[in-house]
């Protein structure tokens with residue numbers, strides 16, 4: 001019956017992570033997967049999350065299904081965090097938000113919704129992008145194309161090429177954008193560039209789908225949401241996928257949200273209905289536990305502040321590690337190429353190492369990064385940053 005089923009080659013990132021677990025070497029270092037580890041190399045449980053969970057445990061009750069669109073206070077808290085408390089479109093009821101299974105679930109529900117209502121549209125993603133973008137949109141039935149983004153030569157952004165490619169797209173094309181902390185390159189647009197890009201999106205009547213998986217890891221929660229809030233301020237139609245996997249360290253709880261900015265409250269009601277129908281046909285309704293944690297933290301002022309402080313400390317630690325690896329590498333290597341470690345933002349840096357150098361880094365030194373050269377700088381710590389930099393310099397010099 002299943003003879004024709006071919007083998008799944010596996011996801012390159014998750015497979016590399018599994019190979020790391022099997023590697024018997026004591027001194028191995030995992031900088032492959034996009035997970036924030038603390039300075040002791042542990043996956044943190046945030047204090048605010050622990051307190052919220054403790055309060056929930058003390059008040060255990062029955063476990064009914066959540067509504068298909070998700071837990072209402074959670075959906076409201078998502079909107080406030082993503083769009084800002086005082087956002088006019090929010091108070092006017094023009095944002096349709098549903099609870100999703102992480103950022104991936106938001107992308108999938110959004111993709112299904114778009115395929116139904118924009119069946120002729122094509123999708124445009126940055127070159128390069130998080131590999132699952134292509135996978136999710138293709139599986140939803142879209143043709144996926146790329147627009148220029150990363151400049152190999154400088155380790156920066158090809159902004160002019162990006163802008164003119166987007167300026168040539170057909171109306172109603174879907175443009176996937178990373179709000180901040182671009183995965184995999186760590187290269188973001190600055191505010192002035194966002195303004196220019198948004199003007200083009202509006203002029204060309206394009207539909208931005210903003211993926212915000214790292215809010216709070218670039219500068220802070222508000223500045224990282226600049227693109228979303230500026231689009232909202234200018235009344236541009238858009239979809240936003242947000243994730244609490246990283247900024248709450250709640251990876252396995254699958255907490256995210258999908259929001260669609262509409263032209264009227266009545267339109268938003270219809271859109272929320274169709275997002276709900278996409279949820280129903282995929283998995284019926286979302287899980288409860290993580291959504292309750294996030295809601296408790298975001299809606300309890302003391303826990304909210306505790307969480308913001310912890311997240312800011314995580315963001316600072318990453319920035320410190322960027323400086324540390326830059327300084328240690330500069331003992332061995334000179335040149336402008338190193339500035340990428342401090343200029344790029346968020347959890348990832350494109351090291352510029354080629355696949356052969358990445359293989360040597362892993363085989364000879366037990367340092368795991370992706371074959372594209374992407375390193376998760378959030379996996380560096382005071383103990384491993386020296387050995388990592390020394391290993392990189394060895395594979396660079398050969």
Ligand code: PMP
Pocket residue numbers: 034101102103104105130178183211213243244245251255256
């Ligand atoms: N978008 C991007 C750019 C990501 O890097 C990730 C996580 N790696 C996601 C979405 C999905 O996040 P989640 O784990 O919440 O599904």
